[in-house]
Amino acid sequence: MTDHPPFHIDGTERPGRWLVTCDHATNRVPPEIGPDLGIAAADMARHIAYDVGALGVSRKLGRLLDSPMIHTDYSRLVIDPNRGEDDPTLVMKLYDGTLIPRNRHADAAEVERRLALFHRPYHDAYEALCAGRDDVVICAMHSFTPQLKSRPRRPWQIGILSAYDKRFTTPFIKALESSESLLAEAKKIGERLVIGDNEPYDGHLPGDAIDRHALHHGRLNLLIEIRSDLIETPEQQAHWAALLAPILQATLKETGL
Template sequence: MTDHPPFRIDGPDRPGRWLITCDHATNRVPPEIGPDLGIGPEDMARHIAYDVGALGVSRELGNLLDSPIIHTDFSRLVIDPNRGEDDPTLVMKLYDGTLIPRNRHADDAEVERRLALFHRPYHAAYEALCETRDNVVICAVHSFTPQLKNRPRRPWQVGILSAYDRRFTDPFISALEASKTLQAEAEKIGERLVIGDNEPYDGHLPGDAIDRHALHHGRLNLLIEIRSDLIETAAHQAHWAALLAPILQDTLTETGL
């Protein structure tokens, strides 16, 4: 057991259909792991440690959609809650050019300890929230870095990830692409609106959070990735939540799902 819960829930009794999730919410290293992971503050502030800006967007979406939000409170470098228990990237030893010293020698026993302390409690709470709603819609919020080391800059402002259940994904992507508000938002920063469909990476990993809590149960779902340079401040996070919330709700209403 830990003295500090590995997850937090906002508004568990809110009546909305949505469940907003944020798997990579913080860069906190719990004391059970150590004072740090052997990398410096600059690396801990990067996307390798958490999804920059995603928690603020998630909380604002929860407020605007009057729905609960669940988020982790440990770094993805401690153990990645958006990976299945047998995924080889569950405890990352090297990420975007950075070696993680405290993870280099993590053996099976250490991985099991981290699963028990952080990963499994989060997923148990996640599933319990899903089960309180017969018609829950899971909306997972993530962010992606504008550019990986030695890679081209990513052109998408928003990416929508999905697997084979595209009931909500397809109409939502269409609504985003048709949004004049989002088009104007892109023009403000000298870009054209580019919505990624399973970009900047494929949207399905067996055993990941959406696979586990949505696909295996037939629950309506989508995963939103927002480019992190667009949501670095609290004001920008609130702004993007305000852009996305009505499109989410209108799509749900118009599709009758």
């Protein structure tokens, strides 16, 4: 068992019905894996290792929603907590042009070891938080890179991902599109407001965290992706959490869900 917990929970005692989650919170490589993954520090600072800025937004959002927040504390390159146990991308060997040397020869036994040390403890705690109340709403927080290598720049400031359960995401996207605060935010950075509906990628992978903890239980949910250049600093992270929290609360109230 690792000496450093693979996840942390903020605000277990908070009474709100939200559960804010951050699957790709840090780029830490636990000592059980090695001092590093064999890639450059510059690569470990990129989106391939974690969701830049997402943890700061998640922490602030949990406080503003007066609800618990859970996050991982290991790099997605160690093992991806937002993938099912049988997903071939669970332990990535190549990501956005970067080879991951420490993962190249990870066999079934090594993947099982990482599952036991990092992946399963996080999901056990995640599920325990969900099961604590019947009306929980899962709000999964992620960020996306402005541009993948050899790909066009992404135009969205924010994307809302969902699968077949769109009870909350459809009215939430409409609320974002009409939000004066978001329109002003886009104008401030010299862009028009562009909100992605299952962009910059599709919102459903069988066995992923939302599939496992929300869809299989009929729990209300959404997954928010913010473009990472907009949430690089603590000030930006707090700002975006403050933009989103009232819209989340108002949508929940207005829909009566």
